[in-house]
Amino acid sequence: MLLAAILLSSASVAAEGKQPLETFSVYTGGLTDVGQTNFHDIWQPETGIDLSVTMPFYYGEVEVGITFLPYSALSNNQPDFSSEYTYFGWGDVIPLSRVFDLSAGIRVGTFRFVFEGENIEKHRRFESEFCAAIVAGVESKLYSAWSFELSASYVRIYTAKRIDMFYLSGGVSRTFSTPDWMREFLK
Amino acid sequence: MRCSHTVTVMLLSLLIVPALTAGNAADDFTNQLISSQEIAEAGLFRLSDLFMLVDNWDGMTIDGFSWGYSVNGLSPEMSSRWIVMIDGQRMDVASFDLKSINTLPISISSVDSIRIISTPQIHEGEFSDGGLIHFYTRPAKPGLSLQGKYGVGNETGEPGPYRYTEYYSPNVDRIGADEEACIAWSRENYSIGGGWVYQDHYLTDPAMRDRCHSINNYLNPKMESLSYHSQTSVDVSGSRHNLFMGCTDFSSMQFLKTYGREIPMEDYLLHIGLNGFIPLSDFLNIRYRTKYSRKEIDKRDNTYDIYFNWIAESYYGNVEAIYSGGNTSGKAGAGLHRTIADGAELSGSQTIDKVSIYGEIERRITPNLNSTLGAYITVMDGESALKSALSNLLIIREHNKILVNLAFAQQLPGETWSDLYWADKGFLFPGIAPDVYSLSGELDKSSYFSSDLTWKREILDNARFSVGLSYRYFMDYPLEAFSVGYDTTYMTFPIQEIAMKGTDGQVLTETFSVSHDIRSRFRQRLSFRYNIYVEGDDIFEEQWNSMPQYRLSYTAAVTIAEGCSIWGKAVYLPARDYYGYGEIETLSSGLYSGRLDDLLLVDLSFQKYLWKSRLWFNLGFRNIFDEDTHLHPIGASQELTFFIQLRATFDSILN
Known part of the structure; x- marks a missing residue:
């Protein structure tokens, strides 16, 4: 399956004529969690920030990113916390029309909980868990190197009792040519 | 029926071996050589992870840090007999029954290659009765070289924010962080280098957390290992000399069967070894190996005041003459290994000498037949043992070869370095009253015959x-x-009596593997191994059947671009009953089980080199299907775990 995905991806990269590492796109946007699980009966999300950098790779695209999203406890028995979701991803873009592209991919990373509250012991303030996600979205060119992006991702956090989140993110991205020094570094 | 099968195999072996000789030309045929590229590609985190790359070994672990291995069926995994070496020097890593290659004073990223010897043969002055692992360290590049690495693993299954809810569960700590740094300076005829390695391992798996916590003064139980090593190599007039020094301070908490639980100990290893070769003529070389090593087990605070005080100092010297000329080559050598053991548990210091004399001859009998015959005699504790190996490599065509390896080896009790050997010498395990627990039985010379086709x-x-x-x-x-x-009460596994039995038994192993390589961009390998217990005593059968009856594995590696690859491996092991633990399911009300479930273990690794190979980044996933991975009835089960490793290497600076 992995091999098939890579071969398909290879074909799409070739079709679009994207050269590996030639450009990179910086995305910034807002996000929220619209999941409705047991977890969301205890904590409610607020609005967060999503930052990522995407780059054409030898097959498909790779990305690194981070999201910041605070959660408020619905009861005084639990602390509020801020979440920092740092990820590494791989995916690909398929042109839908002249205006829109469809993107899909996978992400893995760590989900860091930063608990707030005076009663929390110092060594209990931070917890970090592995998480994995699938993501899909649409992109549209706005002007020159600017694009508008909307995406949805299903995030699973691998705690003893799994936590599932459903993120919606929207924002803009700007594509830059990769400087020679950075390309040399990445090779 | 089974016996006739066995006899057929033996006869077949003898028919294929028309001449009484064998050879080192067969080395690369029978031995597995693991390169640094394979190590990096698979994202090995610690030395013990090399097991992931070897298909004819069975392994078991309780804590995930120390492993027992059955090497190609040469011993059960629970009584590992393998030898470990670094750059031609044997390392004394054993502390009684405990052996942990992670306590070697080097790290996995300083390894250039690993030779895995899975058939009995003479190698670097030792006879590999139960297999041998030889680590070759990375040779220093001309000029100044610097290397540093940071790696950490995170096992899933922690409570996360549910800690503050009704869904609370105990914490499962990370693996590592492990850190290391090396520096080396090299010129044409010499090199000098050194480094340190730090490893951190928590014992917070649910299977062991409570019993480890209770003996560790109710503190978070963990093991730490801090090692230093230095290496100096000098070339003088065609000769080469290698001085390797290393020490490891291992704050250990390993499971001791005698106590039925993990015991906190400070475990020190000091190794100073000098080896090399001197060419005497075009046909004759001399190899020598000397070492001093000190193994010490000392006090580490614990709730029950169980304190070890044990020192074993070893002195070793070996000289070997190597002849090579025409169709015949050979070697002859002799060595003396003196161990002086002392400690509060022994009635007085004890000196144990082991003398070894050996010889090996390799002959190319015809252009298509290469043979090697080796004999190795060990004298220890007033007894002698003969070990011999004969291998014949038949070259039908360049890529069509058959190898037959026959061996007969006797083993003396002292060579196993087991709990029972030292108990026999008068060692009293601290904190255990003789009326509570006893060791019985005789330790005698054992022997085996092996045949590998x-x-x-x-x-x-x-x-x-x-x-x-x-x-x-x-x-x-x-x-x-x-x-x-x-x-x-204590969540421990007490044993009333351990009785040593001399047992007879026969086993047969069938293996099949197929490898496929598409222009080095895509490589895959399918391997299958099936173990057949033929006949023997009851205990032999039960212990042998504790190991998986078969093992099916598939490995694939895709090179995406130069310095960027994805590696994956799937291993399937069937369910089995583990010897000695049959009652614990009833006794622990289902908390533990003597039966190990079948297991599908899938690992993935992604690597990318950056900055012209100066930086290496690896993202590894172990057990991606989150299976129950118990390899021992009371051991940890590593759930889905991910590893991140970053290594920086700067070679040939100031050159």
Whole structure:
């Protein structure tokens, strides 16, 4: 399956004529969690920030990113916390029309909980868990190197009792040519 | 029926071996050589992870840090007999029954290659009765070289924010962080270097958390290992000399069967070794190996005041003459290994000498037949043991070869360095009253006959298969007869008596593997191994059947671009009943089980080199299907775990 995905991806990269590492796109946007699980009966999300950098790779695209999203406890028995979701991803873009592209991919990373509250012991303030996600979205060119992006991702956090989140993110991205020094570094 | 099968195999072996000789030309045929590229590609985190790359070994672990290995069926995994070496020097890593290659004073990223020897043969002055692992360290590049690495693993299954809810569960700590740094300076005829390695391992798996916590003064139980090493190599007039020094301070908390629980100990290893070769003529070389090592087990605070005080100092010297000329080559050598053991538990210091004399001859009998015959005699504790190996490599065509390896080896009790050997010498385990626990039985010389038949053939330009048949006949093989209980108060596994039994038994192993390589961009390998217990004593059968009856594995590696690859491996092991732990399911009310479930273990690794290979980044996933991975009834089960490793290497600075 992995091999098939890579071969398909290879074909799409070739079709679009994207050269590996030639450009990179910086995305910034807002996000929220619209999941409705047991977890969301205890904590409610607020609005967060999503930052990522995407780059054409030898097959498909790779990305690194981070999201910041605070959660408020619905009861005084639990602390509020801020979440920092740092990820590494791989995916690909398929042109839908002249205006829109469809993107899909996978992400893995760590989900860091930063608990707030005076009663929390110092060594209990931070917890970090592995998480994995699938993501899909649409992109549209706005002007020159600017694009508008909307995406949805299903995030699973691998705690003893799994936590599932459903993120919606929207924002803009700007594509830059990769400087020679950075390309040399990445090779 | 089974016996006739065995006899057929033996006769077949003898028919294929028309001449009484064998050879080191067969080394690369029978030995597995693991390169630094394979190590990096698979994202090995610690030395013990090399097991992930070897298909003819079975492994078991309780804590995930120390492993027991059965090497190609040469011993059960619970009584590992393998030898470990670094750059031609044997390392004394054993502390009684405990052996942990992670306590070697080097790290996995300083390894250039690993030679895995899975058939009995003479190697670097030692006879590999139970297999041998030889680590070759990375040679220093000209000029100044610097290397540093940071790696950490995170096992899933922690409570996360549910800690503050009704769904609370205990914490499962990370693996590592492990850190290391090395520096080396090299010129044309010398090199000097050194480094340190730090490893951190928590014992917070649910299977062991409570019993480890309770003996560790109710503090978070963990093991730490801090090692230093230095290496100096000098070339003088064609000769080469290598001085390797290393020390490891291991704050250990390993499971001791005698206590039925983990015991906190400070475990020190100091190794100073000098080896090299001196060419005397075009045909004759001299190799020498000397070392001093000190193994010390000392006090580490614990709730029950169980304190070890044990020192074993070893002095070793070996000289070997190597002849090579025409169709014949050979070597002859002798060595003396003196161990002086002392400690509060022994009635007085004890000196144990082991003398070894050996010889090996390799001859190319015809252009198609290469043979090697080796004999190795050990004298220890007033007894002698003969070990011999004979291998014949038949070259049908360049890529179509058959190897037959026959060996007969006797083993003396002292060579096992086991709990029972030292108990026999008068060692009293601290904190255990003789009326609570006893060791009984005789420790006698054991022996085995082994036969390995391997056929390798290239099918196409890029594919080859290997078929193997191995037979083992053990005589008076020392196995421990015991049955484990369960103490609900202390959550321990007490044993009332360990009785040593000399057992007989026969086993047969069939292997098949096929490898396929598409222009080095995509490589895959399918391997299958099937173990057949033929006949033997009851304990032998039960202990042998504790190991997986078969093992099916598939490995694939895709090179995406230069310095960027994805590696994956899937291993399937069937369910089995583990010897000695049959009662614990009832006694622990289902908390533990003596039956290990079948297991599908899938690992993935992604690597990318950056900055012209100066930086290396690896993202590894172990057990991606989150299976129950118990390899021992009371051991940890590593859930889905991910590893991140970053290594920086700067070679040939100031050159």
